[in-house]
Amino acid sequence: MQAIYQRLWQQATAAIDHGKYQTDTLINNPADDRRGVTVLSYLQASQPLVNEINGFLQGVSELEPQQYRQPVADLHVTMLSIISCISGLQLQDLNVEAYCEVFQRVLVEVDSFEVAFHGITASPSCILLQGFVADARQLSALRECLRQAYRDSGLLCSIDSRYKIATAHATLVRFNAPLQQPQRLLNYLAQYRDYDFGRHAVTQLSLVFNNWYQQQQHSRLLATVPLR
Numbered sequence: 001m002q003a004i005y006q007r008l009w010q011q012a013t014a015a016i017d018h019g020k021y022q023t024d025t026l027i028n029n030p031a032d033d034r035r036g037v038t039v040l041s042y043l044q045a046s047q048p049l050v051n052e053i054n055g056f057l058q059g060v061s062e063l064e065p066q067q068y069r070q071p072v073a074d075l076h077v078t079m080l081s082i083i084s085c086i087s088g089l090q091l092q093d094l095n096v097e098a099y100c101e102v103f104q105r106v107l108v109e110v111d112s113f114e115v116a117f118h119g120i121t122a123s124p125s126c127i128l129l130q131g132f133v134a135d136a137r138q139l140s141a142l143r144e145c146l147r148q149a150y151r152d153s154g155l156l157c158s159i160d161s162r163y164k165i166a167t168a169h170a171t172l173v174r175f176n177a178p179l180q181q182p183q184r185l186l187n188y189l190a191q192y193r194d195y196d197f198g199r200h201a202v203t204q205l206s207l208v209f210n211n212w213y214q215q216q217q218h219s220r221l222l223a224t225v226p227l228r
Contacts, residue, residue, distance in 0.1 A: 001133075008128070009122060013122070015124035021182075024068075024175065027068050027176045034087050034212045035211055038208055039146060040077060040205070040206055046198065049199065053172065053197060056197070057173070060127065060188070069172070070172055074213070075170055076214055079139075080143050081159065081162070083156060086158070099222065106145050107227065109228065112203045114134065115132065115168045116134070116198075116199050118130055118194065127173035129197065130167075130169060133168055
């Protein structure tokens with residue numbers, strides 16, 4: 001995971017340095033009707049971690065107050081996107097009971113695990129929290145079981161259609177306006193490249209019908225399953 005985060009950091013810093021970062025104008029646009037289905041773990045139960053994240057985000061807001069901060073209730077780690085967001089998809093289009101049955105069946109014998117959040121990276125459009133799992137094979141195996149089960153189910157899915165997820169990151173900030181102080185922002189982020197934010201115990205996973213930004217106000221919780 002570290003190599004992926006480092007590559008992202010290099011690409012993002014180059015993009016920001018040259019003014020080639022990307023802004024997203026659809027955040028909070030009521031006309032945005034992209035919806036999908038995701039397996040994720042919310043971070044808000046890990047209060048010490050959330051406190052550290054909030055401290056970092058306050059500094060970002062002081063430098064770049066126009067950027068979109070992910071609200072605490074929306075902070076999460078994506079385990080797998082079952083359906084990457086599709087414009088016009090509605091909940092009634094899906095066999096919700098069947099999606100939940102597959103989800104619950106896969107997780108019956110899955111053990112809980114921890115994600116350690118250490119350092120900040122970025123993409124040309126976002127600031128990301130670096131997550132690490134002690135046994136990366138466990139996370140990979142969980143994702144592969146979900147992939148296979150949903151593909152075998154015959155249900156609508158578009159797993160890995162955007163990219164094959166391989167990290168345990170959390171999105172903290174999305175650029176939705178021109179940066180006012182890009183160099184100062186980069187300097188601030190660099191101070192947190194190796195910062196220990198804390199840990200999150202993944203003791204349960206949620207299946208949600210979500211919008212592009214995983215905003216709970218536009219999401220619907222379909223099922224929650226405790227891990228062993």
